[in-house]
Each structure stands twice: as C-alpha cells, then as structure tokens.
Amino acid sequence: MTMWTPDLRQRSGPRYIAIAEALAEDAGGGRLRPGTRLPTHRDLADRLGVTVGTVTRAYAEAIRRGLVTGEVGRGTFVRARARPAAAVAAGPEAGLIDLSANLPPAAAVKQEAATLARTLAALSRRKDLGRLLAYPPEGGAREHRAAGAEWIRRGGFATTVERVLVTSGSQHGMTAVFAGLFAPGDVIATEALTYPGMKTLAGLLALRLQGVAMDEHGLRPDAFAAACRARRPKALYCVPTLQNPTTAVMPASRRQEIAAIARDHGVLIVEDDVHGRLLARPRAPLSTFAPDNSVYVTGTSKVLAPGLRVGFTVAPPALSPRIAAAIRGTTWMAAPLMAEIASRWIQDGTAETILARKRKEAAARYRIARKALERFAIQGHPEAYHLWLALPKPWRAESYVAIRTSSDAGWPDWPRFSPAVPKRRSRPDPSGGRPLPPGRERGRRRRRGAPPPRSRVSGQGPVGAGLQALRVAVGSIASLPSITLPTLPSFPITNVTRLA
Ligand SMILES: Cc1ncc(COP(=O)(O)O)c(C=O)c1O
Numbered sequence: 001m002t003m004w005t006p007d008l009r010q011r012s013g014p015r016y017i018a019i020a021e022a023l024a025e026d027a028g029g030g031r032l033r034p035g036t037r038l039p040t041h042r043d044l045a046d047r048l049g050v051t052v053g054t055v056t057r058a059y060a061e062a063i064r065r066g067l068v069t070g071e072v073g074r075g076t077f078v079r080a081r082a083r084p085a086a087a088v089a090a091g092p093e094a095g096l097i098d099l100s101a102n103l104p105p106a107a108a109v110k111q112e113a114a115t116l117a118r119t120l121a122a123l124s125r126r127k128d129l130g131r132l133l134a135y136p137p138e139g140g141a142r143e144h145r146a147a148g149a150e151w152i153r154r155g156g157f158a159t160t161v162e163r164v165l166v167t168s169g170s171q172h173g174m175t176a177v178f179a180g181l182f183a184p185g186d187v188i189a190t191e192a193l194t195y196p197g198m199k200t201l202a203g204l205l206a207l208r209l210q211g212v213a214m215d216e217h218g219l220r221p222d223a224f225a226a227a228c229r230a231r232r233p234k235a236l237y238c239v240p241t242l243q244n245p246t247t248a249v250m251p252a253s254r255r256q257e258i259a260a261i262a263r264d265h266g267v268l269i270v271e272d273d274v275h276g277r278l279l280a281r282p283r284a285p286l287s288t289f290a291p292d293n294s295v296y297v298t299g300t301s302k303v304l305a306p307g308l309r310v311g312f313t314v315a316p317p318a319l320s321p322r323i324a325a326a327i328r329g330t331t332w333m334a335a336p337l338m339a340e341i342a343s344r345w346i347q348d349g350t351a352e353t354i355l356a357r358k359r360k361e362a363a364a365r366y367r368i369a370r371k372a373l374e375r376f377a378i379q380g381h382p383e384a385y386h387l388w389l390a391l392p393k394p395w396r397a398e399s400y401v402a403i404r405t406s407s408d409a410g411w412p413d414w415p416r417f418s419p420a421v422p423k424r425r426s427r428p429d430p431s432g433g434r435p436l437p438p439g440r441e442r443g444r445r446r447r448r449g450a451p452p453p454r455s456r457v458s459g460q461g462p463v464g465a466g467l468q469a470l471r472v473a474v475g476s477i478a479s480l481p482s483i484t485l486p487t488l489p490s491f492p493i494t495n496v497t498r499l500a
Pocket of ligand 1 (some may be wrong): 170197298
C-alpha cells in the first residue's frame with residue numbers, strides 16, 4: 001500500500017473532489033502507477049484531517065471517473081489509464097495480441113481473403129446479382145435459410161428450412177430472441193459464469209439474469225431445477241458446447257436432463273451454439289432434446305469469419321413470428337450480400353475447409369497455452385479458442401490486468417467475461433439468491449460505494465499474430481507466480497505486452 005498523501009492546499013471546492021482531482025493528476029503524471037493500492041479511507045482521512053466520509057466520497061468519485069477500482073475487503077487500486085477512444089477504435093497496436101476477447105484465429109487471413117475475392121468475382125458475374133440489393137422475404141431468402149438449415153444439420157441438429165431465420169450474427173439472433181419473446185423484469189436463468197454479451201443484452205432489455213451453479217460439465221441440473229422452483233425463470237440461456245468462458249462441454253445425458261427440467265417447469269431454452277461446429281465430432285445440441293421448447297442460436301463468426309455477420313436462429317413455428325418481428329425492429333434483415341457469401345461457402349464446401357483450418361490452429365494454440373500454463377489451474381479444450389485460467393492467490397483479474405496494462409500498451413483494462421450476476425458476499429448459491437433488476441443492482445452498489453462487479457479470471461482467446469507471438473503472450477501470464485502483490489508498484493510493466 002502506498003503512503004500517498006495528496007497536497008490539497010492549492011485546491012478549492014469540495015474536499016472530496018479535490019482529492020479525486022489530485023488522484024487523477026498523480027495517476028496521469030505517473031506518480032501513482034497502475035495497480036498501486038491506495039491508503040485505507042481512515043488512514044487517508046487521518047493524514048488529511050478530513051472525515052472518513054470525505055475520503056469514501058473521493059474514492060467513489062475516482063471510481064466513477066475510471067481512475068481506480070475498489071474491491072470489497074481488498075482495497076482501492078489505481079487503474080491503468082484507458083487508451084484514448086481514437087486509439088481503441090484503431091484496433092490493437094502493432095506487436096500486441098489482444099487476449100481479452102474470444103476471437104477466432106485469423107492465421108490464414110490471406111488465404112481467406114483470396115477465397116473471398118474469388119467468391120465476389122463469381123458473384124459479380126451473376127445475372128441476378130441485383131436480387132441481393134432488394135429486401136428479402138421475412139426471415140431471409142429461402143436459399144439462405146436452406147444453407148443455414150444445412151449448416152445446423154452438419155452440427156448435429158436436423159431442422160427444417162421453415163424454422164430457420166437469418167440474422168446478422170449470433171448476438172443479433174440473441175437480441176431478436178430476447179427482445180421478441182421477453183419483457184423487462186423477466187427472469188432468465190443462465191450459467192453462473194456467462195458470456196458477457198448476454199449480460200449486456202440483459203442490461204439493455206432490463207431482463208434479470210439468474211446465475212445457476214455449474215461444474216466441469218457446465219450447468220448443473222439440480223441447481224437448474226432449484227432455480228426453476230425458486231425463481232420461476234421464463235427462459236434458460238445456455239451455452240452447452242465450449243461454454244464461454246469455462247469451455248465446458250455438456251454430456252448428452254445432462255443435455256437430456258436439462259431439457260426435461262425445462263419442459264417440466266415451462267422454461268424456454270435459448271441455446272447459444274456459437275462454438276458448436278468447432279468440435280470435429282459435434283455433440284447433439286440441447287435443442288435436439290426439446291425442439292419445440294427451445295430456440296437455437298448460432299452464427300458463422302467463430303467458424304468462418306466474424307466480419308460476415310451472419311447467424312441462424314431456429315425457432316418453433318409458434319415463436320418465429322415474434323422473433324422475425326424483432327429482427328425487423330432491429331436491423332430489418334440480415335444483409336443479403338453477406339448471407340449470400342456465407343451460404344455459398346456452406347454449400348460449396350469452402351466453409352468446411354475454413355473450419356478445418358480454424359480447428360487446426362485452435363489445437364496448436366491450445367497446446368502452447370497448456371504447456372506455458374502447466375503450473376496453473378486451467379480449464380480448456382483443444383477445439384476452443386479460449387481457456388479458463390484460475391489466477392493464483394492473491395491475484396484478482398482486476399489487479400492482474402492493471403499490472404499488465406501500461407498507459408500506452410493498449411490492453412483492455414477489464415476482462416470481458418464475468419459472473420452472470422455479480423457476487424455479493426452474503427449470497428450463498430447463485431441458483432438460490434434473488435437477483436435484482438440491473439438498475440436496482442447498480443443503484444444499490446452505488447449507494448454502498450461498492451466497486452463495480454468483478455470477474456475471477458483472465459486470458460481469453462488468442463488472435464492473429466501467429467503462434468510465436470502467442471507463445472510470448474502466454475509466457476507473460478506464466479510468469480505470474482514470481483510476482484507478489486506487495487511488489488506490484490515496482491514491477492516493470494513496460495514491455496510485458498510488447499511482443500517481439
Ligand atoms: C457464447 C457466445 N455467443 C455469442 C457470441 C457472438 O457471436 P457473433 O459474432 O456471431 O455475434 C459470442 C462471441 O464471442 C460468444 O462467445
């Protein structure tokens with residue numbers, strides 16, 4: 001902990017603002033380095049001759065400004081300076097690998113660009129090209145829906161063209177499903193650790209997420225049944241294959257069990273199978289066990305290319321019109337040109353070639369990560385892009401990211417995955433507690449001066465710059481145990497994220 005004592009003599013106005021501003025200046029000027037633990041409220045209050053409440057307000061203001069983070073029971077830490085918005089928009093800096101997001105490897109990007117060029121050339125010769133400039137029928141052009149059905153069938157779920165809706169990616173499919181079928185305040189059960197995009201969506205739509213306990217095989221049936229009884233969720237949002245973030249793959253028997261519980265409690269399953277096709281031997285999706293009580297969402301991002309923005313949603317006929325209406329209300333339709341490219345690739349075998357390359361790359365990266373992280377508790381899968389790393393004590397994701405981030409290094413300062421519902425200290429089992437609507441939860445935390453919700457892990461899918469660069473990046477994580485918290489401020493944070 002630092003002995004930081006700001007000089008407030010030249011500062012006018014409310015004392016808590018003066019402290020927050022001094023903090024901003026010292027963090028900006030490098031006097032307070034990222035990861036530095038600030039004095040306790042009482043300690044700083046005593047040294048400045050102000051009340052503890054003033055320091056509490058000052059730290060709360062600093063949290064609001066993104067200068068520090070607070071962890072209940074652990075203290076207040078200086079955050080790394082965020083990159084300027086323009087720099088973030090420009091993408092990762094040269095020589096850096098962004099390990100914060102679950103991105104498909106782009107190792108063969110040249111090959112894939114060449115494939116795209118050929119596809120576009122072939123398309124340009126088509127006499128009916130203008131068709132792609134028109135509004136397609138609701139749910140997408142029939143041939144695009146047929147390609148979606150075929151793609152999904154190859155993943156182990158035999159469905160019909162009529163049930164498939166074309167979306168602008170999986171996230172959009174989820175948006176259409178949750179916006180079309182649910183109302184603000186509805187409870188949605190999900191794995192206790194869930195895909196952050198679902199949390200964002202729940203926030204946007206004011207849905208209440210109910211985390212359900214998991215084990216190494218994913219969602220636990222007993223906890224799901226308990227949550228159904230206690231909370232009466234309207235739906236279960238679930239990623240049964242290569243779960244994000246834990247990589248768990250749910251066994252068939254458990255899928256059957258979950259489907260039966262959902263049916264018995266009248267809970268609609270929303271299955272996110274965005275990673276399903278990464279498995280060379282696909283698992284029958286959860287939806288195959290409850291085709292009339294589930295909505296299945298997938299896309300081409302993880303297996304072909306995220307920039308295509310094409311997804312497919314399979315819904316029972318009774319629910320389709322409401323989802324289709326939400327597609328209309330959000331993007332009107334998936335862009336036909338993109339759907340055409342994805343459909344061609346699915347139908348002419350290109351998709352399988354790209355997919356095979358991605359699997360190979362994922363396996364190579366997994367081997368590197370496993371070796372580099374062998375001393376750590378990791379949960380991974382050779383066909384996944386991401387893995388779950390339990391940080392050794394006393395690290396938290398936040399303090400790890402703070403120390404690995406320098407003001408110009410460009411690492412995101414907040415891991416992009418987290419518990420479905422932020423853990424409160426008193427909550428026993430995520431499946432048993434009462435979730436708050438997002439607004440109330442935020443309000444309560446603000447009133448308590450509590451820090452933002454935190455996540456427990458670090459390190460997601462590698463991207464881009466090749467296996468050697470990945471080795472370096474993972475190696476930087478592997479050096480963790482040699483660092484202990486008291487030495488954080490002096491740890492040389494330069495270069496750790498710069499790759500040779
Ligand atoms: C579990 C999960 N679902 C959905 C998505 C979003 O995929 P898309 O790019 O198809 O919108 C992601 C992306 O990381 C994901 O991990």
